[in-house]
Amino acid sequence: MSNTFHHVDVNHPLLPEKAREFQMFINGKWTKGHSSENFVRKSPAHDIVVSTYPAGTAEDVDDAVKAAREAFDSGKWSRISGGARATVMLKTAQLIRENLAELALLETLETGKPLTQSRGEIQGAADIWEYAAGLARSVNGDSFNNLGDNMLGLVTREPIGVVGVITPWNFPFFIGAERYPYILAAGCTLVAKAAEITSGTTLLLAGILKEAGLPDGVFNVVTGSGSVVGQRITEHSDIDMVSFTGSTAVGQMALQASAKNIKRLGLELGGKNPQVVFADADMDAALDGTLFGFLFNTGQCCVSGSRLLVERSIHAEFCRKLVERAKKVQSGDPLNESTQIGAIITEKHYQTVLGYIEQGKKEGAQLLTGGSAVKTDKGLFIEPTIFDDVTPVMTVFREEIFGPVLCVTPFDSYEEAIRIANDTCYGLAASVWTSNLDKAVQGFRDLKAGRLWVNTTIAGGPELPSGGFKQSGIGRESGSYGLDEYTEIKSVHIQLGKRAKWLAE
Incomplete structure (x- = not known):
């Protein structure tokens, strides 16, 4: 586990x-x-x-x-x-x-x-x-x-x-x-x-x-x-x-x-929402935000940050640290006060998410952590799962999985990051992680989504619209x-x- x-x-x-x-x-x-x-x-x-x-x-x-x-x-x-x-x-x-x-x-x-x-x-x-x-x-x-x-x-x-x-x-x-x-x-x-x-x-x-x-x-x-x-x-x-x-x-x-x-x-x-992490981002904040972004509500969230685009110069280190943190996430009985992620909603959806995980493996994505159901006597639980080297032609990149699954894709330039992020039929939400003000503003202008977060994710209040x-x-x-x-x-x-x-x- x-x-x-x-x-x-x-x-x-x-x-x-x-x-x-x-x-x-x-x-x-x-x-x-x-x-x-x-x-x-x-x-x-x-x-x-x-x-x-x-x-x-x-x-x-x-x-x-x-x-x-x-x-x-x-x-x-x-x-x-x-x-x-x-x-x-x-x-x-x-x-x-x-x-x-x-x-x-x-x-x-x-x-x-x-x-x-x-x-x-x-x-x-x-x-x-x-x-x-x-x-x-x-x-x-x-x-x-x-x-x-x-x-x-x-x-x-x-x-x-x-x-x-x-x-x-x-x-x-x-x-x-x-x-x-x-x-x-x-x-x-x-x-x-x-x-x-x-x-x-x-x-x-x-x-x-x-x-x-x-x-x-x-x-x-x-x-x-x-x-x-x-x-x-x-x-x-x-x-x-x-x-x-x-x-x-x-x-x-x-x-x-x-x-x-x-x-x-x-x-x-639906959404297949990108989290774009640039090399100049606060790495600790971006790691925590990325983890929360794809695991909140066990990934069963329309604005889940299920695609991670990370600049190649920090890609290996970021993935290594993200996996370390994913292994510390508290999952299981939702009535336990320290539990952070709970169960999958139904047996049918549980099988659907596991099917997507198997599809990712077959298509050649590199499994970094998770990838399996949790073996337990009671309940429907799936391990936090992270795939690396996911390309835009893969099913797990394109389709909304609606589970605790993250797809990582490296990029080399700002232009490539925006192109990959927008390469989807969806446009619900997106997050940009950077310490550069110009890049942040340009990013939220160029990303095609109804809700944008800069250096945070899945945050806000009733004052701002969603769609x-x-x-x-x-x-x-x-x-x-x-x-x-x-x-x-x-x-x-x-x-x-x-x-x-x-x-x-």
């Missing part, structure tokens, strides 16, 4: 004695809906059932959309003041913090991520709710007082209407928090579909929002599969916009389904830009005084 592993404790006091049974949340009420079957979720780290949910149907989506449409049209949320909306959202942030322990534990049990990480994500989500509450008060338009004495022009922003939100399994609560508060701040209502295997914390949020005073029908949660519930949301003619976060392949399907009523679509999709170039997505979430996504712009022309007649009498 290439790193420190904490064996899974099946008798841990935080493990539930029995699975938590959830219902869907539609029009302010808990319901099994039209479902006759339940979906069962096992902890990917402990191999015990932790949650069950109704397997929602298309009819359940219809009921949720009807509730959201009636709530929107009634104006009980869409036409109240921004201050009134902010009050509910600030209360939501407070309740999230008060329920931190319950939310974080459930997130860890369903995703397999370390409990310490889950706590940080829940706290970060509360911060986003607070920030978005401020935005609810600052939705604004524009005026044009330069149209002559007889005309005044106004530009107003209005909530777009009913929004369908489809979120992935890797950051269920946090990715939701990058969307739901902005949607609500704009005055919209919504139907949420969390990933079928990690719906628990989204359902807990529904209860928190009701307690915070959100009117019934404004926030609805339908659980179930993407092929049934997700498909119905994206094609539903009474949904005005869909926000989808997930793979590029499924994003393409969402685009096709949304054509039914030409609804607006916000997409945050992708190329096949990594459409639109932006978070920040004031994220609020704008969920509004329509209306131009108003006001005639002052008598209008000049078209037809003379």
